[in-house]
Amino acid sequence: MVLARRRGWEDGLEPTIFANRLSRKALKAMISAVEESLPAWRCYFAAKARLLGKDRLDWWDLFAPVSKGRLWSWEEARDFVVTSLSGFSTGAAELAERAFAENWMDAAPRAGKRCGAFCMAIGGGASRVLANFGGSFDAVSTLAHELGHSYHNLRLAWCPPLLRRTPMTLADTASIMNETVVTYAALQTLTGAERLAVFDTWSQGAAQMVVDIYSRFLFETRLFEMRRQRSLTPE
Known part of the structure; x- marks a missing residue:
């Protein structure tokens, strides 16, 4: 944050936007799309919890298989x-x-x-x-x-x-x-258990890219906001 300020950046996000050739308008549109998709992801997580016999998923359950796919040569x-x-x-x-x-x-x-x-x-x-x-x-x-x-x-x-x-x-x-x-x-x-295995594997990866990355973005945004006010301890 100190380095960004000394280099004349508006905030901690601006150098990242610049490096990735992205506009704030485009980033805002992407974040809005992510937020609109969250209800669908909650349905997926709830369905996976039911298949695993749980009331709700713990984070380590995200990668648990719900079906067995065949091996490919x-x-x-x-x-x-x-x-x-x-x-x-x-x-x-x-x-x-x-x-x-x-x-x-x-x-x-x-x-x-x-x-x-x-x-x-x-x-x-x-x-x-x-x-x-x-x-x-x-x-x-x-x-x-x-x-x-x-x-x-x-x-x-x-x-x-x-x-x-x-x-x-x-x-x-x-x-x-x-x-x-x-x-x-x-x-x-594919059909049956094989199709379910493919869908779940694809959904796991997509959930990481959409939900997980979004949570990190929220965390880092808040972190940079606090850092503008004062130095932060590890705690």
Whole structure:
């Protein structure tokens, strides 16, 4: 807060808005959309609590499975991702096919390998992806997500290096789109317990992005307001 004031920023939020190429009007619209969606999320949380046999969810229950999905082979995942993307974007599907064919992905879990997933451009429109494919549908959608980053890297390849950096408001556009396309395809083709497992996994991630991030925004907004008045102790 002190640094922001010394640099002439209006408040602690302004440098973040600037860095992410966002206007306050756009941010306000996004927050309003989040707030309007909260009743639907409360319904989802209440339904999940009932499935788990509880009156209400504790925070650790958000990630508890409510249904068991089947395991996907690597070949099934590859074919499903490429086929699903081809119905949405020929370019995204061709890029995914190339990534699988040229072994861009280090996908097998092994001892000592970090968890999660990551994509990095290596030049010339090519990328390398680190993943931990365990056979769940979540792992399938993660592959689609990282291939979205690869597609973004491909489209940025012609730009000068200084213009290839993207703010968070843009960096996950292609990846979330890929993930959404593949998830919708699964919801349209699967039935029963498998479909419920896919829906719940998707909802868990969406709840994090909408409800959890919103709660952090409220906390940090209040924190910065208090910091304008005085220094704060850890307590």
